[in-house]
Amino acid sequence: MIEEFYCTSKEAVPVGLSTMRYRQLVEILLDYLWPRRYVVVFEDVWSDHLWKDIKCSLPDERRGGHVLLTTRREDIASSSFEVKSHVYHLKPLGYSDALDLFCMKAFPNHPNTSCSQGLESLAYDLVAKCEGLPLAIVTLGCVMSSKKSEWEWRQACDGLNWMLSNNAQLERVTSILLLSFNDLSYRLKCCFLYCSLFPEDY
Structure with missing residues (x-):
């Protein structure tokens, strides 16, 4: 955070930030932020401990x-985080x-990025099947952009139907991401799996 600011x-x-103790880092942040207005964004948080660890370094003097x-x-x-908060729930995209987003990814070279004739249905x-989830839509659109014939499209659609009906525990996005993995060449699958050996954020 200090480096970013x-x-x-x-x-x-x-x-010498890497050799400083936690308390020293907190003091640097407090001194830096005290006279300023600021916005800090923490993306994709998976633990409520994050706020407990950093709240003392973010002064709020109105x-x-x-x-x-x-x-x-x-x-x-x-979670209340002991501060005034507002939760904004993202809604899925309308159909x-x-x-439009799917066609932009699936038909990037088509006029107005509209759907190719014969593939509309x-x-x-x-x-x-994406239920308005942008990650699922973009991923599926990118997968379908490499498929040219109606037969290839039907195969992918049937494969996705099978995955969604036979894996009740899988989330919809996970099924679509799995389809994009299965669509890779064997060489790229090996490369992708090799990368997955590393821990998260390594």
């Missing part, structure tokens, strides 16, 4: 400091917007 304001980052936290976990989003079916 200093770099954003084009100031020299304090030397100068306009704000913290934005994104998470996929309802329990974390609804029309979802179809399959495209509508695939978009409906």
Whole structure:
């Protein structure tokens, strides 16, 4: 956080951050933020311990400091964090917007990125399976962009239907991501699996 703040304001980052103790780092942040208004974004938070660890370093003296936290976990989003908070629930895309996004990815070279003739019904079916989830729509659109014939599209659609009906425990996005993995060449699958050996954020 210290590095991000200093770099954003084009100031020299304090030397020796990696060797400082937690208390020293907190003091640097407090000194830096005290006279300022700021916005801090923590993306994809998976633990409510994060706030307990960092709240003492984010002063709030009514100068306009704000913290934005994104998470996929309802329990974390609804935690009070002992501060005034507002939870904004993202809604899935409407069908029309979802179809536009899908076509933009699936038919990037087609005029107006519209659906190719003959593939409309399959495209509508695939978009409906994504239930308005942007990650699922983009992933599926990118997978389908490499398929040229109606037969290839039907194969992918049937494969997705099978995965969704036979894996009740899998989330919809997971099934679509699995389809995109299965669609890779064997060489790329091996490369992808090799990368998965590393721990998260390694």
